[in-house]
Amino acid sequence: MSLIVQKYGGTSVADAGCIKNVARRIARTKDEGNQVVVVASAMGDTTDELIALADQLSEKPDNRELDVLLSTGEVVTSTLLAMALHSMGYPAISLSGAQAGIRTDSTYSRARILKIEPKRVVRELEKGNIVIVAGFQGITEDMDVTTLGRGGSDTTAVALAASLGAKECQIYTDVEGVYNVDPRLVPEAKPLGEIHYEEMLELATYGAKVMHPRAVELGELFNIPILVASSFNESPGTLIHGGVAMEVRNKVRSIAHNLDIGKITVVGVPDRPGIAASIFGPLAKAGISVDTIVQNASIQGITDLTFTVFKSDLARAMEVVKPIAAQIGSSKCASDDTLGAVSIIGTGMQNTTGFAARMFNTLSEKKINIQLITTSEIRITCIISADQVKEAVRVLHHAFEIEEE
Amino acid sequence: MSLIVQKYGGTSVADAGCIKNVARRIARTKDEGNQVVVVASAMGDTTDELIALADQLSEKPDNRELDVLLSTGEVVTSTLLAMALHSMGYPAISLSGAQAGIRTDSTYSRARILKIEPKRVVRELEKGNIVIVAGFQGITEDMDVTTLGRGGSDTTAVALAASLGAKECQIYTDVEGVYNVDPRLVPEAKPLGEIHYEEMLELATYGAKVMHPRAVELGELFNIPILVASSFNESPGTLIHGGVAMEVRNKVRSIAHNLDIGKITVVGVPDRPGIAASIFGPLAKAGISVDTIVQNASIQGITDLTFTVFKSDLARAMEVVKPIAAQIGSSKCASDDTLGAVSIIGTGMQNTTGFAARMFNTLSEKKINIQLITTSEIRITCIISADQVKEAVRVLHHAFEIEEE
Numbered sequence: 084m085s086l087i088v089q090k091y092g093g094t095s096v097a098d099a100g101c102i103k104n105v106a107r108r109i110a111r112t113k114d115e116g117n118q119v120v121v122v123a124s125a126m127g128d129t130t131d132e133l134i135a136l137a138d139q140l141s142e143k144p145d146n147r148e149l150d151v152l153l154s155t156g157e158v159v160t161s162t163l164l165a166m167a168l169h170s171m172g173y174p175a176i177s178l179s180g181a182q183a184g185i186r187t188d189s190t191y192s193r194a195r196i197l198k199i200e201p202k203r204v205v206r207e208l209e210k211g212n213i214v215i216v217a218g219f220q221g222i223t224e225d226m227d228v229t230t231l232g233r234g235g236s237d238t239t240a241v242a243l244a245a246s247l248g249a250k251e252c253q254i255y256t257d258v259e260g261v262y263n264v265d266p267r268l269v270p271e272a273k274p275l276g277e278i279h280y281e282e283m284l285e286l287a288t289y290g291a292k293v294m295h296p297r298a299v300e301l302g303e304l305f306n307i308p309i310l311v312a313s314s315f316n317e318s319p320g321t322l323i324h325g326g327v328a329m330e331v332r333n334k335v336r337s338i339a340h341n342l343d344i345g346k347i348t349v350v351g352v353p354d355r356p357g358i359a360a361s362i363f364g365p366l367a368k369a370g371i372s373v374d375t376i377v378q379n380a381s382i383q384g385i386t387d388l389t390f391t392v393f394k395s396d397l398a399r400a401m402e403v404v405k406p407i408a409a410q411i412g413s414s415k416c417a418s419d420d421t422l423g424a425v426s427i428i429g430t431g432m433q434n435t436t437g438f439a440a441r442m443f444n445t446l447s448e449k450k451i452n453i454q455l456i457t458t459s460e461i462r463i464t465c466i467i468s469a470d471q472v473k474e475a476v477r478v479l480h481h482a483f484e485i486e487e488e
Numbered sequence: 489m490s491l492i493v494q495k496y497g498g499t500s501v502a503d504a505g506c507i508k509n510v511a512r513r514i515a516r517t518k519d520e521g522n523q524v525v526v527v528a529s530a531m532g533d534t535t536d537e538l539i540a541l542a543d544q545l546s547e548k549p550d551n552r553e554l555d556v557l558l559s560t561g562e563v564v565t566s567t568l569l570a571m572a573l574h575s576m577g578y579p580a581i582s583l584s585g586a587q588a589g590i591r592t593d594s595t596y597s598r599a600r601i602l603k604i605e606p607k608r609v610v611r612e613l614e615k616g617n618i619v620i621v622a623g624f625q626g627i628t629e630d631m632d633v634t635t636l637g638r639g640g641s642d643t644t645a646v647a648l649a650a651s652l653g654a655k656e657c658q659i660y661t662d663v664e665g666v667y668n669v670d671p672r673l674v675p676e677a678k679p680l681g682e683i684h685y686e687e688m689l690e691l692a693t694y695g696a697k698v699m700h701p702r703a704v705e706l707g708e709l710f711n712i713p714i715l716v717a718s719s720f721n722e723s724p725g726t727l728i729h730g731g732v733a734m735e736v737r738n739k740v741r742s743i744a745h746n747l748d749i750g751k752i753t754v755v756g757v758p759d760r761p762g763i764a765a766s767i768f769g770p771l772a773k774a775g776i777s778v779d780t781i782v783q784n785a786s787i788q789g790i791t792d793l794t795f796t797v798f799k800s801d802l803a804r805a806m807e808v809v810k811p812i813a814a815q816i817g818s819s820k821c822a823s824d825d826t827l828g829a830v831s832i833i834g835t836g837m838q839n840t841t842g843f844a845a846r847m848f849n850t851l852s853e854k855k856i857n858i859q860l861i862t863t864s865e866i867r868i869t870c871i872i873s874a875d876q877v878k879e880a881v882r883v884l885h886h887a888f889e890i891e892e893e
Contacts, residue, residue: 099541099544099545102545103545133564136504136564136568137567137568137571139504140504140507140508140568140571140572140575141571141572141574141575142575143575144571144574145570145571145574147581148567148570148571148574148581148582149567149571151563151566151567151582151584152563152564152567152568155560155563155564158556158557158560159538159541159557159560161556162542162553162554162556162557163541163542163545163557165550165553166542166545166546166549166550166553166554167545167546169546169549169550169553170545170546170547170548176552176553177553177556179556179633181631182631182632226586226587227587228584
């Protein structure tokens, strides 16, 4: 008997009808002879509605209280899924993150999983139950509820799959899998049959919203195959795993884009050791995640330092950086929230040349100005004006003949 | 420094504006130099909405899952109250029933409190926090969430007050206190300044919805004064306590009525030992609460047995009773859901006569037929047709001159 972990996203459980549909899919997996653990998200817009309520009561709601508030959304869905399964004649039980043994640190609103003690989950599986676990949440040593932040329920699912030794972790959502380019921008786009963890990680980090990089990383670490598929139809979905041949292909596999970018430039920074740390240390402490960092070549011991953050963190990041910039003698500290990113990704790009040149040429022909460039072994990212991102995705898709893949 | 426990009902926390109002009242109690523990109910219609959702997914939702589902309502309010207090500059923390140490048996949907282990509550009070506890819920030995059933949040409040040695338990609601007669039926009705536990218990049991008898009993047991008052104005409310002189008054103090009555009559029951037990044992096991029981005088070893249950339990009770009735040789088993009850209550009625006669005469003059009569030392209850209850309350109010109290 194999153990399957399934996670259903918010749109998949948006109302009673959707929940019944999901219950039927879970029942089918059980009927196929599997043990099933399900990770439930909050219904549709529940989380946004709870946040709106909190905002009515406090300008800056306390993170501990906000976590307890938001954690109720996933608990509600879990109980409803269990009830739907009961009414179909299947034994099922809902567990909160706490009951499922998901132990986290006490960084409210973006807690990290320290360990999973799945005793209760195992006990309920042995009793023959389908176990429904409330996603996105855990509990501290002091028994206080935490939430896991961005990508939380995906992370719950992959972490549970790892700790239970599951055969596969299935992420059900409202799209048919992982696309090589955004299908809203390129209508002929199609989901990939499979993708390597590394490529998925780049794709997730550089714009594809379908899965959070954090959950992909965890899947790679514990070697858990992750299937991304739609809960609304029977399309096969995309399998993310480590067995995809990396060397034999020689192409750009996918194009990612991202509009959630805020840029900060600290102008006239002395080029000496410790300067970067003095800026990025306090940002990390403030919980602001920094993405791309670029430092220009030093001219007479003075350089400019540019980096990007989530657009929603931009104002707060400026508050942190401004006094530090003044202290280290920077002449100016500027922010820009009109930018976007476009990336080409493919393991086939490793150790081969010409991709960067073709990318820059293609953009230049369309008069798209590149503000920043960063690369990894299997990715090239250009930061450009936000209102040119759509066009950039289309022309790159054509230039690299992604559809012929 | 005194410790005050305050409980706010659903209408008192129905929306963000109400919650802010409640937060101001809590802050004032804290400013007056008290330690404050607050028990929060679910917002407005939340509980009904969650039940409606459950009903869409299952004809008979599992009690364990339903308890987990419903418990989220009180958790949500608790966090919002804490946030509202924070934004006013008051330290506050929300705790679930589990975190507040409310240990119950595992009778889902109507669990009984076994004990309270308020270590965490005490620790947070010592830190200077206002402690907001989610009402209506507890946790079993297996760490499963339970709800306390009818009167649950009142019971949480009084039980916490008892275990913390509070000076007073304040129940805030949408009425100005305990009335001697329903003000919707008798406009000149006014709230009582004080009332003895015993009288309140009869009043609560026989129709006054303002407080559940279970919480009143607990208050009496631990001698916790309970103030019932409005959260919407500054009226003084009604103090329920044990210090009210019981003997010096000689009057009917209040009139209660109740429309939530289902009657079952088992006709032609053999009058021999063990028959009552054979009927009421299985009802108790099915969790059906039986109220009034009347057995007529035996004629040739055959009697009729009549009893009342909550109207919502009537169908289920008939299912339990019918096969038993057939087994013991009853000729017929009938139910009636068109009845109501009216009661006169007053400790002044103890050991005095004439009250029953005056009550029966008054009803008879208005051609109100009495189906069943039951009495306690300080109460007389008549079961009558539901559509005559309003009139009965009015004429009894006049006959016993309640308004002159």
